[in-house]
Amino acid sequence: MQGFGELETALMEVLWKRQAPTTVREAMDDLRWHRKLAYTTVMTVIDTLYRKGWLTREPDGRAYRYLPALTRDQVVARTMHEVLVDSGDRGEALMHFVGRMTMDDAAALREALNSYERRISGR
Numbered sequence: 001m002q003g004f005g006e007l008e009t010a011l012m013e014v015l016w017k018r019q020a021p022t023t024v025r026e027a028m029d030d031l032r033w034h035r036k037l038a039y040t041t042v043m044t045v046i047d048t049l050y051r052k053g054w055l056t057r058e059p060d061g062r063a064y065r066y067l068p069a070l071t072r073d074q075v076v077a078r079t080m081h082e083v084l085v086d087s088g089d090r091g092e093a094l095m096h097f098v099g100r101m102t103m104d105d106a107a108a109l110r111e112a113l114n115s116y117e118r119r120i121s122g123r
Contacts, residue, residue, distance in 0.1 A: 003079060007037075007045050012054065016072045021058055021065030 004012060014030045015022055028042040046066055049055045054075075057064040070078070087093035101109065 003082075005045075007041075008049060008054075011042070011045055011049065012068060012072075012075075015055070015066060015068050021060070021067050023060065023063050023065055025063075027066070 010031055011027055014027050018026070018030070024039065024043045024046055027046065028037060028039060031037060031042065046055065050057055050066065054069055055066045056069050057066045059065075068075075084090055084093055098106065098109070
């Protein structure tokens with residue numbers, strides 16, 4: 001996922017999959033398949049994600065339980081928007097993007113645009 005480092009991405013994936021407030025220890029246990037990590041490493045990365053606004057947290061005794069602040073789809077949408085804004089020519093970038101789509105992707109985009117237009121026009 002663009003904007004996240006390898007371990008940040010792995011931790012976000014764990015938290016999205018769990019869909020429940022998660023302690024550092026629980027997240028670390030879910031990452032064991034990925035590689036062996038020190039508790040302090042996982043804690044530091046989770047704290048960094050929290051400070052960057054990617055996670056929320058709630059106290060649980062002397063620890064915290066963490067949740068993603070945004071869904072995976074919201075993060076993907078935000079990333080797509082940032083990349084589009086950073087492009088030199090939005091129209092050209094969109095043409096290249098659309099040119100790589102499958103017919104199913106194009107149909108989903110068409111439906112998303114139609115839904116958006118209905119929502120903003122109040123229909």
